[in-house]
Amino acid sequence: MEWIQNGGILMYFIVAMSVIGLAVVIDKSIYFASKEKGNFDDIKWNVKEYIEKGDYTGAFALLEKHDCSTYKVLKELLLQCTKNKDYSIVHMEEKAREVGLSQLPRLERGMWLLGIVAHTTPLLGLLGTVTGMIQAFHAIASYGTGDPSVLAEGISKALITTAGGLTVAIPAVIFYNYFNKRIDTVVNNMEKSSVEMINFFRK
Template sequence: MFELIKNGGWMMLPIILCSIGAMGIIGERFWSLQRKKILPAELVPSIWQLHRDNKLDDVTLRRIKVSSPLGAVLSAGLANSEHGREMMKISIEEAGRQVVHDLERYLNSLGTIASITPLLGLLGTVIGMIKVFSAIMVHGVGDPGVLAGGISEALITTAAGLTVAIPSLIFHRYFERLVDEYVVKMEEESLHLIDVMHGDREEA
């Protein structure tokens, strides 16, 4: 493996750094975007129980807010439930924008890695081909060993760039879809909360 990296030339260094960054982001997002952390199943039933028992005081709302992203959105609505339906909706939307921003953390970086690593591989290919033609100018085409080094460097960097870019792109799309699903579910719970608090629907 070390020889393969060495033969790829200096362009392998940024590609390796990109691969380390991508693996770190993917691992962190898998850990942070677990469903039980974003949409805890017991949260909504516990909120309705506290609402029925008239126990939604400031301390309880703060605890709900820090419990999960869904809790942050719902607590914003609960804190403004006495100010009317429209104010409650505005508060939920403002909290929701912040939550979505947090859920999408590092995804732009992962998308950037997926975009630039093929270009880094292509740049390595170009550099390798320049070395091939430079060797041809100096030694002619009679020494295949001289030409093989540049061709090898060109092919290795291309393969390395694609090897990093393909899984990065796959996971970037996967996490984006996961965040979209979470956002839809939080919107659903928020609308249900607004309707119940203002008497348009009954608690499920």
């Protein structure tokens, strides 16, 4: 707590940002570990095998075991085929796109907060550096340079806030880019799987 107090009021904002960033990282990690997992290729082939046998119930049961976005799209396509034997490919493509878009808010939840943490904390650290140096120069103007301790408080504040801002920002940037890559992968899986399934029904 001492280094937080020595860093001034901006350190409290940096600490608050770190708490927000950590909460988002934990939430996204749990989500991707529990929801967006599975061997998509194996599942898709198993679903196709069920469909070729006419066992749509088995195909639905297989997809129901998982809650990931890709399986939700495949389940919707399968539902459209079973509800309407005169389905059109265009209609299926639109339904796949609709379900895929509906999954985006869940995938991107909290990412804007992590982005704010990643981009704002370095600026808070820089602001702390500037204010600390202003304080140091003000001390020089008021008391001269004879006593080094006069400069210590301002310089210490400048360095602590800079270090604090970078300590929070660097992991936030790493996780922000990592989760964005995971989201892109999920979106690509949804698109690829839906196209493959539609082409399968097209035959």
